[in-house]
Amino acid sequence: MEPQALGVYIPVVSPNQLCRWGEAANTNSVTKYRDTVKNSITSPFPYNQSINSKVILWDGDISLLQVDAVVNPTNESMTESNPVSDRIYQRAGNSLTDEMKRDIKECRTGEVKVTQGHSLSARYIIHTVGPKYNIKYQTASENTLHTCYRNVLQKSKELGIRSVAISVIHSVKRNYPPDEGAHIALRTVRRFLERHGSSLDTVIFVVDKVDLGIYEVLLPLYFPRSKEEENVARYQLPKDVGGPDGEPVMPDRQIRIIDNPQHTLQTDEECVDLSPHLEVSLGEHATFSQMQGDLDRQRLLGERSLSDPIADLMLKEIQHQERYEKLLRRARTEDLTEVSGIGCLYQSGVDRLGRPVVVFVGKWFPFTKINLDKALLYLIYLLDPIVKGDYVIAYFHTLTSNSNYPSFSWLREVYNILPYKYKKNLKAFYIIHPTFWTKMMTWWFTTFMAPAIKQKVHSLPGIEYLYSVMAPDQLEIPMFITEYDMTVNGLRYFQPGGATT
Template sequence: MDPLGAPSQFVDIDSLPAWNDYSEADQLDSHKTQVEKPQLDVRSPFPYRKDINAKIILWKGNVALLNCTAIVNTSNESLTDKNAVSESIFLHAGPNLRDELQKLKGCRTGEAKLTKGFNLAARFIIHTVGPKYKSRYRTAAESSLYSCYRNVLQLAKEQAMSSVGFCVINSVKRGYPLEDATHIALRTVRRFLEIHGETLEKVVFAVSELEQATYQKLLPLYFPRSLEEECHSLPCLPADIGNSEGEPVVPERQIRISEKPGAPDGVDNCGRTVVVVVGRNIPVTLIDMEKALLYFIHVMDHIAVKEYVIVYFHTLTSDYNHLDSDFLKKLYDVVDIKYKRNLKAVYFVHPTFRSKVSTWFFTTFTVSGLKDKIHYVENLQQLFTAIPPEQIDFPPFVLEYDARENGPYYSYPSSPDL
């Protein structure tokens, strides 16, 4: 009730039934034709968890009307998208929301940003930008959509939120197939609740009537409500269920590209971001190079907006790890000018004679403006004159090789078992 006694339009999530409370009968009937004799000793990778199911709510309704800690708004990069979800949120939040969004200066695809809820019942709004879907770029779209859900949940965790109301982030105008997107949404939420969900008490999926049918169909796969439903759902899980965090897994991601988040910011002696590429982790013969190119752009997009340097470990690479010059030329031609302008140095660690010759030909005859940025580093002590050792996560085999070839260096950092 509002102060004047009129019924409130907002919906308290504590009044909504949890996923545990929905009848299982219809779901079980839909799977019985596929599994006639369930084997209850065969466990799903998403096992029955009553405690997690109690946190899940499927609700057909307008996310803007939910009374919870935060609701999710799906928008575009400038946070001005006019879709049904956004327009409803703007309508109920009031004019102050638009003023607040201008201060955010946009939001990249896959990111999540926070504002107040203003006139909403929800205290906060988490804004995110889903990917535009094209079948050719499916890998990049999967990664971005996963990032949307993961970053929303991470923001909720960091702000100690007790409840989050999700709209369906993959808006119709962005073209993401609903069923494919729902798999990513559900498994990402499930994995997050398993690992990081201590403080989150409720996660609401606010859906339309069309979306409700898909969510009801797929929820038992990731949130089975009994051991029997878990067993019946197991054959219906897709082949790709992601990694331990729910993130899509493809061979292209075996290419290790990492931005070191060490103290203070993962930077070299000039304050520039350090990016590490491990050559031995590039499975050239196994991956789709077109997808690898898209993955590189996806990972590097937020890094290349400012000055950065690359540390490339050529250590113990084989013929199966070498990127050919045609691919490198295409990469150089395709990336935005900011990648080239802001790249200040490439430290080529443990080069061989052959790799030096190949690099010289490539930077002399194939691309321009790159030759002067290449610095050959024969041993790690040379590298440390430009980048402090604590700023890089060293694969153990790199340290072992350098110690064997050049002698031990007392200030090597301890390295995780990568």
């Protein structure tokens, strides 16, 4: 315990109390792959126990850490209100606000500013401003985010800091996809520790409950805890693993040099290489956005060439819509009681913003026994009137077994059949009681099959974490889920109506 002003005591957390990443090895959870294809390929992030011993993953209050420096993500005017900043300012006291107004005042995106820790247990506070994310300027956003993390580490080295707590700089508030930001954060820290590891003893990744699942899945890719994890990571790392400092290297997104140098009047849009890889990596949402942008451009320029690729996209979109309309007509006319009677999919009230909540109970979905055609029709029948506006999905993975897991091929077929409004109006997809395997497969599916919804997926360890977004009396779930939740999460379980036991 450490005294604060007016004799009030607050808890202080020392890094020595926290588990180092190298000590958290769980080789039983590592999937064994037959290493035949990449046997001769060297891992870009080899197993290194010395580096792992410097890294900590913690989902706590950054303002309580007894470290040399903590990182405060803020905006350019240094006035942003977010959970991390609010805790830091509250615990640091008014003297921090005074120093900011007197000496700092502003910080440009990608830069860092340093203040004293004041009433915090940390000596310094390193303030930085993360970028706003826009798919059109994705490369710029990624480079700027890398610069934020790199500058934080470099400033720590300059100040002689031995321990630093890094909060999540890539804010969802700025539309930055959490997982993509985590990749940049992890590989930037990894590369820095490889080159300047002697300057730092401890790097703590401080995350909230939502980001915890992402970091638990991605940390083994950049900081493998064994040779087995190192081998598995080679199959799961993204194509872009960064440059020498972890900076983004994406040649497939660069402007393509034209073959005929005489065509100097071509626009940037005409020179962009619209390769199939772009469609796969950015997903249906980006493809649709690209199509819409090009359609607007055609209208402005009066272009009507039927041989243009955009015309093909329009035709495919029309065919896709017609297919969905046929399925919707079937869903409204066929007898779907054998699926609806299972009770694994239903609407359950609304969240705190008035958006419908769709509940899916994984344990009750008999994938190996159910008629999958009728399952798809019932999904469309239930969701079509809901997805016309914003909505959220709560998927309960509680006690789900292998017989309940849908195949990737079926999930991909369903995802591709559902029209754009399903992805656009889905505001959050909560996975409650996920397992390590669930997190791994969710990351895989949203990375390679459904990137349009990737930033909307959140893994939650318990029911209580839903209550910040929806009232308890709006959530109707089977009794076995609440019983399991109380078993694993103890007496802090929130009872409907707001009471706790």
